[in-house]
Amino acid sequence: MHAKHEFCCVIHFAGLKAVGESCIIPLTYYQVNVCGSINLFLVMKEHNVKRLVFSSSSTVYGEPQFLPITESHPVGQNLLNGYAKSKYYIEGILQDLCNSDKEWFVIILRYFNPVGAHSSGTLGEDPNGIPNNLMPYVAHVAVGNIPNLNVFGNDYNTIDGTGVRDYLHIMDLAEGHVSALEKMLKSNDSGAIAINLGTGNGYSVLQVINMFSEVSKRKIKYEIVGRRSGDCGSSYCDASFAKEYLGWEAKRTLKEMCEDTWRWQSLYPQGFSTKT
Ligand SMILES: CC(=O)N[C@H]1[C@@H](OP(=O)(O)OP(=O)(O)OC[C@H]2O[C@@H](n3ccc(=O)[nH]c3=O)[C@H](O)[C@@H]2O)O[C@H](CO)[C@H](O)[C@@H]1O
Numbered sequence: 001m002h003a004k005h006e007f008c009c010v011i012h013f014a015g016l017k018a019v020g021e022s023c024i025i026p027l028t029y030y031q032v033n034v035c036g037s038i039n040l041f042l043v044m045k046e047h048n049v050k051r052l053v054f055s056s057s058s059t060v061y062g063e064p065q066f067l068p069i070t071e072s073h074p075v076g077q078n079l080l081n082g083y084a085k086s087k088y089y090i091e092g093i094l095q096d097l098c099n100s101d102k103e104w105f106v107i108i109l110r111y112f113n114p115v116g117a118h119s120s121g122t123l124g125e126d127p128n129g130i131p132n133n134l135m136p137y138v139a140h141v142a143v144g145n146i147p148n149l150n151v152f153g154n155d156y157n158t159i160d161g162t163g164v165r166d167y168l169h170i171m172d173l174a175e176g177h178v179s180a181l182e183k184m185l186k187s188n189d190s191g192a193i194a195i196n197l198g199t200g201n202g203y204s205v206l207q208v209i210n211m212f213s214e215v216s217k218r219k220i221k222y223e224i225v226g227r228r229s230g231d232c233g234s235s236y237c238d239a240s241f242a243k244e245y246l247g248w249e250a251k252r253t254l255k256e257m258c259e260d261t262w263r264w265q266s267l268y269p270q271g272f273s274t275k276t
Pocket residue numbers: 017018019056057058059111112113114132133134135137149150151152153162163164165205228231232235
């Protein structure tokens with residue numbers, strides 16, 4: 001690819017991303033996420049491409065010590081799962097790389113919980129097998145592919161006892177990357193800089209289920225089960241640095257996240273393999 005094209009920046013999205021799965025197959029998480037990233041950074045270095053946008057995760061903050069989470073919240077402490085550690089290690093590798101060579105400029109985007117689909121309904125999340133994440137799971141229950149949802153714990157210290165997360169529309173997330181790229185192209189900054197991408201609002205699992213049920217007009221059958229290994233109770237961000245540094249802020253609501261997910265799932269009940 002480098003022989004045919006000239007690159008000025010790279011966005012590194014690739015990786016495995018399921019908290020529960022990473023507790024079962026940690027080596028695969030380290031191999032794909034950490035080794036895969038090192039291979040990419042080596043190729044970039046070889047071709048003198050030193051600007052990178054990296055998809056990290058709020059998971060590097062571990063069990064939050066305060067809310068909302070700012071970028072100065074400690075990272076790497078009490079990390080609850082292999083997925084979190086893999087993202088934390090990559091962030092560390094990028095720091096070392098930037099310290100070793102001042103020409104590198106890396107924007108680390110710490111995603112909170114990206115969900116939703118393109119508003120056309122033609123592009124959405126199509127997990128392999130049973131979904132791991134909440135929103136695609138709820139969508140599969142609503143469309144009738146899966147009989148019911150397991151809600152992992154209702155004994156957290158939250159509004160209704162279920163886990164609270166900062167859900168972010170995938171189109172807002174995409175726009176966040178465009179802002180990061182634009183910043184990279186016009187700024188003379190260097191080093192590794194971490195930025196939260198979220199809305200700053202937290203919603204519980206039951207609030208998500210209720211909103212999805214309202215927009216889809218379907219009953220979402222669920223059962224409360226024990227906590228999922230590797231989960232924390234609440235996680236939502238202070239998103240002000242993204243606004244200040246990138247000029248980006250999330251615009252879309254939880255309702256739009258559910259509506260767009262439902263449009264995609266009801267048009268494509270079997271994902272991209274749906275016969276149309
Ligand atoms: C705090 C944290 O680490 N957040 C990261 C983690 O999100 P999460 O692991 O929080 O995302 P998720 O969608 O798997 O879970 C969201 C919430 O729904 C609950 N739930 C989920 C599935 C289900 O079948 N039933 C159920 O109750 C789960 O316990 C949690 O409270 O991974 C994401 C990528 O996947 C992002 O990197 C997030 O930043």
